Amino acid sequence: MNYVSGLRCRECKREYSISPIHVCEFCFGPLEIIYDYEKIKKSLTHKKIEERPKSMWRYQELLPLNGDPTVGTNVGFTPLIRSEGLARALGVRELYLKNDAVNHPTLSFKDRVVSVALSKAKEFGFRIVACASTGNLANSVAALAAAGGFKSYIFVPYDLEQGKILGTLIYGTNLIGIRGSYDEVNRLCSEIAENYGWAFVNINIRPFYAEGSKTFGFEIAEQLGWKVPQHVIVPMAGGSLITKIWKGFKELEAIGLLDGVPTKIYGAQASGSNPIVAAFKAGVDWIKPQRPQTIAKSLAIGNPADGYYALKTIRESGGWAEDVTDGEIVEGMKLLAQTEGIFTETAGGVTVGVTKKLIEQGIIPRDESILISITGNGLKTQEAIQDQVGRPLIIDARLSDFEKIGAPKQRERENGIQATL
């Protein structure tokens, strides 16, 4: 039942036994899970997966737990939608949306990583969990910690969107707002993690936590009938998700569940926080940190932990990286809402905006299959669009008042009647 044999440094390849560590003692490189793919290949089949309950845990063999999951057992298996409206608006033939804006329970892809992290924390015997977050992770850790019976400490930049603050506090956590950027929050948390014996999901539990993102990729493949799209656009903050979607595709191929991975992966950032895009365009493989300034706060990481590997993924797959301005982000959110009826957060606006840009630039061809990753819900970042969507018309409850505002022209009234006939 156990397919994990240890941890390995991604840089110098030194190996470690499974424990709550994330950094190589020798070269300080990040650690990654070692799986026994031969053994998984023998045991896991399409049929076996398809017969299991519809959650991210149907790919359990490719996740780093010893036993069954104990936290977040219902997370994942979010809708994959064949787009019509947005496809028409963008002028493309085959467009899909993977919609983690409705992931369970906290409406972002972070529930995937947190359910792995907290299930693993339980296996290690931790009772307190913690995280550094730009908001979505905060919501998810607070909620799943409550469900899993953990005490939690959550560290965020103090000026987050109200929805993300409330959506964390409601779960009865200890929320600490730091006067500083996410990168400063993260640095502080590294020090706290060193001094307190807590399970910091994105610090000492990171190698396990990050694996949860692969299920976003597994689901895409399965929902398309065990095929992958030719172009996948992914938002980038710390750069982990993009590398794990790619890893997910490659793993399925390695264990014989996918026939080739013809996918190009594209990284999307906001222009006000684009360290990975800038490095990609400069043709270098090191990241110059930035001080982010964007409405896409969930992506506002100026010193991305997995930036180097995100660049590697984009280049290895033959993809591209692009960024969009705050104005384009809002346009992207509105476009998705008005063509598909999906209200995504600012990060989704970034992904839609970048997709539009790459199609217009001719980098993504219009006649090939494209998938846009929607990773978070718009109800959490309402401030970003508050003044951009108009206002309701307020009238008294009188027919004459309604007719005075001039909205229903005679013609529209007739169309309405015809439509009902």
Place this chain on the structure above:
Amino acid sequence: MKEEEMEVRVRIPTPLKKLAGEQDVIKAQGRTVGEVLQWLTETYPGLKERLRDEQGEVRRFINIYVNDEDIRFNQNLETPVKEGDQISIIPAIAGGSSLRRRLTLTFPPQLIKEPVIYNIGHQFKLVTNIRSANVSENVGWVTLEIDGEETEYSKALNYLNEIGVTVEPVERNIIE
């Protein structure tokens, strides 16, 4: 003459202290960050393979700060330093090795007479320190502080699991 002997202070991260004569801060020389690193690895050769890869480049997951400013905001290794500056070498994803940890061990009756804690200290490169304990005829528990490298620590955890001791981490804010 004076220029050549420009003196800066370099803060050494905990995992590398051993290789730098157990010092937290080293007075080093050089006019740029690169020169200071050069001086440092010549003076403490053990640091070289930890700070630089096979190609001689500074390892990817080491960040260097001059007076709290990441050198990537400046001119990387060419960043000039002046008398009295402080250089910090920080693992990019900090945390990790040589932590002091606290655990509560619960012993089943058949193990109460075994010298389990002695064994941990002798079979593995770990220093143990008992913080509180309660042992009766049928059950015993001990809150233990353990200091040492991560790999030794995880070996000890495996040993404890194998012989049937229940191990639970103690969150520090509770105990103090």
